[in-house]
Amino acid sequence: MPYARPTLTQLRQQALQDVLDGGIPGVSAVLRFSVLYVLSMTLAGLAWLHYGYLDWIAKQAVPWTATDEWLAAWGALKGIIRKAPSAASSPAVVFGATGSSIIPSGTSIILTGGLIATTTADSITLNGQTVAPAICTTTGASGNVPTGTSVTLSSPVAGIQTIGSVSKPFTGGADIETEDDYRSRVLDAYQDSERIGTEADYKQWALAVSGVTRAWVVRNGFGTGSVVVYIMLDSANAAQGGLPQGANGCADNETRYTTASGDQLRVANTLWNEQPVTPLVLIMSPVLQPINFVISNLGENNTSGNQKLITAALQDMFERVSGPGATISPNQWQEAIAAIGLSTYNIVSPSTPIMAENISSMPSLGTLTLET
Incomplete structure (x- = not known):
């Protein structure tokens, strides 16, 4: 049974009660602005802070509730270190070129949104294009930009067009582990x-x-x-x-x-x-095995908001229970959809357990068809 920590109000009442019942001669009542009242409120406040500190100590005393550096200390005892953020990189950023000009390693490139990347090797120029690998100078998932993203050289390079594009996406950028x-x-x-x-x-x-x-x-x-x-x-x-x-x-x-x-x-x-x-x-890498879903009889539930909820519920279900070689039973996606709280719906397909084609295949959400 958890310990019931007294509230500040309870502590104030207890302090006043102790003054009245504590045997102080001649004290039958405590006026609001009296010295005894002020001291009672002060002591109650200090006691409340002490209770809070003890609560914090208890929280850090075990790994399942510890936070910040205390959690890191518990993890370090087992050799588990919090994952640091990583920088996104791309093997191919492309610019138009004339002749045999190259972009030197270490050249700064401006990405969409003001992100800065730096080339990690001298570019290779062929057929009027110069291609260079690059890595973001800052860490985080924001550096994961898709193919076709426009890029700009931060300073001109002779024989190279200033505007280019991402030929292969920037990937691998991750925020610090939650x-x-x-x-x-x-x-x-x-x-x-x-x-x-x-x-x-x-x-x-x-x-x-x-x-x-x-x-x-x-x-x-x-x-x-x-x-x-x-x-x-x-x-x-x-x-x-x-x-x-x-x-x-x-x-x-x-x-x-x-x-x-x-x-x-x-x-x-x-x-x-x-x-x-x-x-x-x-x-x-697993091989994704898309599974198409058809949900009918939604009626007035077939709104854009509910469509997003259904998609998110199914994606979450696949992320939780799917894996290479996995089998997913109908009750698992039924429970995912039921949790949304729709008044009417009917999951037409799939209607039988989803089975991975082989040990490397991983079932994932394919096309989602929602019918009124």
Whole structure:
């Protein structure tokens, strides 16, 4: 049973009552502006602050309610560090060019919204176009700009057009991990304290990489002695459906299989320093398997607001329960739609359990048809 902390009003009443019943000779009443009244209110206020401080101490004393640096301290005891923000990057920013002019490495580029990116290598000029890789100078998900975004050189380069565009999207930008997400990882670490290469360990190691929001582990997924880790970056790569951007494979130091690239390589290299020495660990991207939904008999519920709620509910359902090789039962999407509170509706399809086509396929929301 939780402790019932007294309110400030209760403490004030208690202080006055103690004065009256405390045996002070000749005191039968306390006037509002008397010295005794002022002292009673002051002591009640101090006691209320002390109760608040004790509440705060109790909150920081356990990892499931700790906050800020206290939560970080609990996480550090298990080697769980809050994920830092990361900067978005693109392998191809394109400008028109004449002759063989290049954009030198380190050149500043202005993106939409005032974001600044810097080229990370000298550009390659071919057929009237110069192409350079670039990375945002600031971290955060705001740097994830799509293909076709207009860009501008911050200072002219001879033989290069000032205005260009993003040929391949900026991806990988992520904000600092939220405290709630970090707390979940800390609690998972305390629940799985062995850290000897269990499925939970591989999942924790993958989720510790900036931008990674979901991970699944498949034993012997690529043959005996292998471990396959599927990852998703729902926020950092939202424009790509949350899929990692790169090639599937292993860490740089793994010589038994093809080296990964992009997001997969970042995760593979992180796991290399944590994993047991014998397994062949591959980091892979799931293959999305779109599932179309048809919902009829909405009647007056078929408004733009409800359409957004239905879409969000189904997307949330897939994010919570879907995964590589997953099977999703009808009651799971029925519950998601029922939670919206629509007066009438009928989910025409799907009507049978959704089954992944293979171990790499992950069911996701496809076309949503809403009928009155």
